[in-house]
Amino acid sequence: MNKTINVMIAGVGGQGVIKASDVLSRAAFRSGYDVKKSELHGMSQRGGSVCSDVRFGPRVWSPMVPPGEADFLLALEPDELLINRGRLRQEGVVVSPELVETARLSNRKSLNLALLGILSVHLDIPAACWLEAIHASFAEKLHAANEQAFAEGRRAAEAHRQGRSPA
């Protein structure tokens, strides 16, 4: 991979936007990429919109995804998808909760990790790096639920892919 991958993660305070971007940036870092992750927080705890930019590749300059250059938009909230869609490039991919059967998550708060699981099928990041990043980002008692959500997201994305591919 010799270009910068731009990911935006959007939601409102309390949905785990920043946690998800922590996991993604750690996973990319552990895979050996240069990484920059940036967001505006401060208001996030008061339920306002939060959007985190994660960029990785051989060399990342600006910490912010330029408008219209996001490759992926993870939206934990439908409104946030509408608000941020304009920052996605034309062929950019939206990752939204519709792909996930939330009933299958052992903890519904782990939806952020399920979306990362979906994203993971598009990225060149080894599974071991994802696992290390999840472990580094959560207290031990939360590892299982987050690993399960990640795996569930990944499974859903793979099933979706196969469903679409010609028989």
Added chain:
Amino acid sequence: MTSSDRQLLSGNGAIALAAIHAGVALGTGYPGTPSTEILEEFSRRGGKAQWAPNEKVALEVGIGVAYGGARALITMKHVGLNVAADPLFSVAYTGVVGALVIVSADDPGMASSQNEQDNRRYAVAAGVPMLEPADPQEAYDYTFAAIEISERWGLPVLLRLTTRVCHTQAPVQPRTSFSTAPEPHFAHDLKGRNLIPPNARPAHRRLRHKLAEIEEWSETTPLNQALPGNGQAQLGLITSGVSYLHAREAEPGASFLKLGLTHPLPLKKIRQFVRGVKRCVVIEENDPCLADAIRAAGMAVESKEDLFRLGELNVDRVRRILACDHSPEPARPAGKPPELCEGCSHRVVFQALHDLDCIVAGDIGCYALGVLPPYSAMDCCVCMGSSIGIGLGLRHVLPRAEARRVVSVIGDSTFVHSGITGLVEMIYNPPPSGHVVILLDNSTTAMTGHQEHPGTGRTLNHQPASKVVYEDLARALGLPEVRVIALGRDSSEFAQLLRSSLAAEKLVLIVARRPCVLAAAHIREYEKRAAPPAAIST
């Protein structure tokens, strides 16, 4: 993990790590987005870190540390430096023995601030060197550089960050070896540090002499780098801080003069760079500080249009600056505004202020959200501690019928920061209709992420400490009416108290108390930890 491993760190985290590696003896400051995590992280990594009541006190403590020959790190957001400006200007004259590094975390775009002042102006005004890192690696490296400059020239050094430097995470390669910090010691220097006019005059001369030396040094230090572009030397960009990263992405082929030390400026180096390119543009966030200084030195450089002075820069805006495109920019998506949390005790207070149609002089903190619907119950919010003075001023001049509706609302941390002198003013110069101050005591500095302060009775790392008791303080000052209420879910009891306080036309302090709903569980935990073990009954 050894110290040589690369780590993924925020700019704030990188400064904390550098402070540990450099042997900083004391870190102190006042919480303020985007600077807050520096001291928390410094403490978490084993450094001695403290929250001061405000930035002025923090800097004064830091001056003492540096007079004692040790290394001090003082952190604050940009507006905090306004509070600390008084000691800053004078310590530039007295100089220091150890290191005095002052972090100013600016907030272009006002993600979480009341203004977007450019604190590069302070470096020039106070006559202190300023470093501007662009990313976490530089935040780490420049912390060492700031200490080295501070110790070499005996001057305070400003380390200016911006929100995108503080809160960007990126890989950081720490150093593998560190020089040992000097042993603290005291040496008298009566003439050097007592700024009575006969001492201050030579002190100013000394400061200018030091700055001239640093300017000479700035011409050769690797902190300022000329980076040749591809080919024809057509376009040259002069830039600093995070603007460099946006510009580098927007114009990878251009030549760059990347300034890490932005005061004093290496004017010879800049002149050489300007001569070597066909078109030279200064790319900087906030005020045109670099462009003004370079133009004042007689060099023809392009600067941005004034519209780019507002808000943060990004890659797209740099492209617009370079294309001289001044067309209206696409509006940023509004997003969902923040609001007072479900179950927040401030809701009760603002409901009553709304219902009683009060004229509300507000202050800085979560409760500034009381301005938003459905309460719309805050008439002004200017700076830390201003609610009391502004409320008093309104009371002094408004017609009686309006004056008696004026209320000042201030949070607990903000009150300790700079509300106490307002209370003294209220007692000393009382308005004819009296005044009502509501102190919202939620037992934490909530807005910045639940930091302790002198009124919580706990230190930065949540250990027991002496506690400022507001009602005792107010009574000791001679305030005639001090009323304390434990806030419930319902606003009627509070409304009743407020109504009677307003009607009394006296000087009244209402301490409205209930822990922040987000912090309550943590606070209980800290209290439990601090409580002496229960006696075993026999």
